[in-house]
Amino acid sequence: xxxxxxxxxxxxxxxxxxxxxxxxxxxxxxxxxxxxxxxxxxxxxxxxxxxxxxxxxxxxxxxxxxxxxxxxxxxxxxxxxxxxxxxxxxxxxxxxxxxxxxxxxxxxxxxxxxxxxxxxxxxxxxxxxxxxxxxxxxxxxxxxxxxxxxxxxxxxxxxxxxxxxxxxxxxxxxxxxxxxxxxxxxxxxxxxxxxxxxxxxxxxxxxxxxxxxxxxxxxxxxxxxxxxxxxxxxxxxxxxxxxxxxxxxxxxxxxxxxxxxxxxxxxxxxxxxxxxxxxxxxxxxxxxxxxxxxxxxxxxxxxxxxxxxxxxxxxxxxxxxxxxxxxxxxxx
Amino acid sequence: xxxxxxxxxxxxxxxxxxxxxxxxxxxxxxxxxxxxxxxxxxxxxxxxxxxxxxxxxxxxxxxxxxxxxxxxxxxxxxxxxxxxxxxxxxxxxxxxxxxxxxxxxxxxxxxxxxxxxxxxxxxxxxxxxxxxxxxxxxxxxxxxxxxxxxxxxxxxxxxxxxxxxxxxxxxxxxxxxxxxxxxxxxxxxxxxxxxxxxxxxxxxxxxxxxxxxxxxxxxxxxxxxxxxxxxxxxxxxxxxxxxxxxxxxxxxxxxxxxxxxxxxxxxx
Numbered sequence: 001x002x003x004x005x006x007x008x009x010x011x012x013x014x015x016x017x018x019x020x021x022x023x024x025x026x027x028x029x030x031x032x033x034x035x036x037x038x039x040x041x042x043x044x045x046x047x048x049x050x051x052x053x054x055x056x057x058x059x060x061x062x063x064x065x066x067x068x069x070x071x072x073x074x075x076x077x078x079x080x081x082x083x084x085x086x087x088x089x090x091x092x093x094x095x096x097x098x099x100x101x102x103x104x105x106x107x108x109x110x111x112x113x114x115x116x117x118x119x120x121x122x123x124x125x126x127x128x129x130x131x132x133x134x135x136x137x138x139x140x141x142x143x144x145x146x147x148x149x150x151x152x153x154x155x156x157x158x159x160x161x162x163x164x165x166x167x168x169x170x171x172x173x174x175x176x177x178x179x180x181x182x183x184x185x186x187x188x189x190x191x192x193x194x195x196x197x198x199x200x201x202x203x204x205x206x207x208x209x210x211x212x213x214x215x216x217x218x219x220x221x222x223x224x225x226x227x228x229x230x231x232x233x234x235x236x237x238x239x240x241x242x243x244x245x246x247x248x249x250x251x252x253x254x255x256x257x258x259x260x261x262x263x264x265x266x267x268x269x270x271x272x273x274x275x276x277x278x279x280x281x282x283x284x285x286x287x288x289x290x291x292x293x294x295x296x297x298x299x300x301x302x303x304x305x306x307x308x309x310x311x312x313x314x315x316x317x318x319x320x321x322x323x324x325x326x327x328x329x330x331x332x
Numbered sequence: 333x334x335x336x337x338x339x340x341x342x343x344x345x346x347x348x349x350x351x352x353x354x355x356x357x358x359x360x361x362x363x364x365x366x367x368x369x370x371x372x373x374x375x376x377x378x379x380x381x382x383x384x385x386x387x388x389x390x391x392x393x394x395x396x397x398x399x400x401x402x403x404x405x406x407x408x409x410x411x412x413x414x415x416x417x418x419x420x421x422x423x424x425x426x427x428x429x430x431x432x433x434x435x436x437x438x439x440x441x442x443x444x445x446x447x448x449x450x451x452x453x454x455x456x457x458x459x460x461x462x463x464x465x466x467x468x469x470x471x472x473x474x475x476x477x478x479x480x481x482x483x484x485x486x487x488x489x490x491x492x493x494x495x496x497x498x499x500x501x502x503x504x505x506x507x508x509x510x511x512x513x514x515x516x517x518x519x520x521x522x523x524x525x526x527x528x529x530x531x532x533x534x535x536x537x538x539x540x541x542x543x544x545x546x547x548x549x550x551x552x553x554x555x556x557x558x559x560x561x562x563x564x565x566x567x568x569x570x571x572x573x574x575x576x577x578x579x580x581x582x583x584x585x586x587x588x589x590x591x592x593x594x595x596x597x598x599x600x
Contacts, residue, residue: 016495044494051495057488061510070506071496122497 001164001171002181003203008164009054011181012128015162016051017044028125029159045074050119050158054131056111058103064090064114065099071122089121090114093147109140113147120151120158127158131165142332149173169331172212173249180204196300198280199290211252213297218246224269224325234297237269238328249331254290254302256327260320261311268322272299276317279308293321354571360564369565377543378551379569385459385547386527389466393523397474398516402504404475405482423472430468431536438464438537461538462545466527473526474519481515482508521581525574 002008013019015026015033023036028049033042058067068089072082090096093113098106106114112132119127132148133141152161152174163174171178172192179189180203188200192212199205213236215229225240227250238250258268274295281289289308293299299321303313313319369375404416422430438455439445448455455461485508493503509516531549538545540554548570555562 016491018491018494044491045497045499047495048497049495051492053488053492055488057486057492059489059492059507059511070493070498073506074493074496074498074502118496128495 001166001168001175001178003166006181007184008166008181009130010184012051012130012162012164015047015126016049016128017042017047018051031125048122048125050122050124050127052112052115052119052127052129052132054134056103056108056115056135058111058114058118060103062102063099064095064101064103064106067103067114068118068121070118075122085121086117089117092120092151093117107140108136109144112136112144116148116151123156124158125160127152127161129161129163132163133170134165134167145170145173168210169249169251172210193298198278205290211254211257211297211299213250213252215248215250216246217248225330227328227330229297232296232298234272234295236297236328237325238330239325241330241332244332247332251329251331252299252323252327254300256323257299257301258322259291259301259303259307259311259313260322263320264322269325270323270328272296272321273318274299274321276313276315276319279313279315281305293319295321357564357568357571361561361568365561366565366568369562370569372562374542374546374551375562375566375569378546378548378566381459381462381543381546382528382548383573385462385466386524386530389463389470389527390520390524392463392467393471393474393527394516394520397471397519397523398478401475401478401482401516401519402508404479419475420472422469427469427530427532427534428536431465431533434461434465434468434533434537456537457539457541457545459538459544462534462547465533465537466530469530469533470523470526473522477519477522478512478516481512481519484515485511517581521578525578528570528574 010019014021015028017033020041021034021036024034025032025036026034028047031048032038032040033047034040058064059070062070065086068086069082072085077085087096087099090099093116095106095110095113095117098110098114103111103114112135116132129148133145136144152158161174163170165171165174175192177189178192178195180187180195180201182201182203188195188204190198195204196210196212213227213229213234215227215236217225218228218235219226220240223240224237226235227238227248228235229250236250236252241248263271272293272295274293276291277294277298278292279289280292287305288302289305291301291303291308291313293301301321307313311319370379400419404412404419425433435442435456437443437445438448438461440449440454440456445455453460455464489507489511490503493507494500498506529549530547531553534545534547535550535553540546540550542551546554548566552563552566552570555566
């Protein structure tokens, strides 16, 4: 993930073979795509990448079916084999009924699903997704995001997916390993939890330094819902997001969380007790400090360094963390 | 109000100016005379010769012009502007000058003429020379339209084709060519029209031999010397022929773009 101009698209185009690096090594699985030392530079059509760009590029003169069949025909497959594979791929992305339409006759969300089917039907070594949801409106984006998640999670899934985004939520939702790209350089690579607890640049701190939980709504009462987080069975209260599915993603910004040594007066709906597992100053040597807590669910709070001194915070200390239900953002 | 009146006046004047000569041709000749003229061997020969040579010339222009258009549209090279200017030169060159050039190049004593003579080909004053002259003057119209059409196909489509495993050749025939087809056909139609109307280079390089090199425009010119009504009949025939084919192209399924831009495909 990175901001626009950081070099995300260039990175994908280098892997796809649409741009050529001055030097370096590009290897996917066991296959070397590019190696300046060995003089290897496979052309794009021999690389087996599945490339889906932000701006959809379905061939306007071909039907949806022929678009998805394009790569199979280029590979010289038998017509019957092609028909089976294309039908399966379209059904998988829920666009089977559009097979005979032209790209001009389908919506943006449908076009992106077809583009995904077109890439996936070739069983690529690596799926390259360049902001595949960015051009869609908010509602369509949520739908296509769901479809994409399902496809990436279910067999036969691509062996690897390189997903480029400027949206922290997308990075959090999709990223097993997240690389932060700033000005053409990878500044940090790690799991969501690692980047959350130990951001190594202000950018990562600002954009990834958020508590995120996948969970399901288990009860609702008076405009407040209880969300049980998936991994650890912890619970949190949030403002009711309205009608929809029970599966949600809840986000709490570390600055919403206040730390106490003893229970204070007043009532925040979310109160947790647990030991401090780590204290990390937020870069670059700012006045704010990140405190990771061994609560259920695990939280990261952001406090001032004065608070650290006043509360005499240290690793291992048992503290109380509180935040309001209004401090939780709920996504579906 | 005034502006609208001025616009209408300008449009009406121009349309009258363009239509008047055509109308004048048609009022001077009765359908019966026209039919009668068609029966004359000289007219029939000229008609078939024109159709045959212009079709052959168009075919050659497309066959050799398409690769050039592809290179001009997709590659960057240092001499590109020089090549483009050279290709467009026949548009501004007076056709008679082009004919003299062709004579000096492919004539018996010409630069390439010696080679042609050695392999037993003699070009000047043959039907083949008519085709050569037409190709020379018609090529630029095809190249410029086809190049513009191919260049207008956005890179995202050729990129998509390449990552889907399409070799450049497969991508050319399945993506680039179909997407640029309206512009390519428009270019071919314009070249054909130019070849059909070709006069100056033909009469200079190929001569005016009935049955061999006397195409319709040359026949019109020759008839005008002693028989105005014959010239009129031939001209009317040419008008009908050109108009029918251009109209047909415009109403073909892919047709709206012929003579115009292929904006419909480029837009997406």
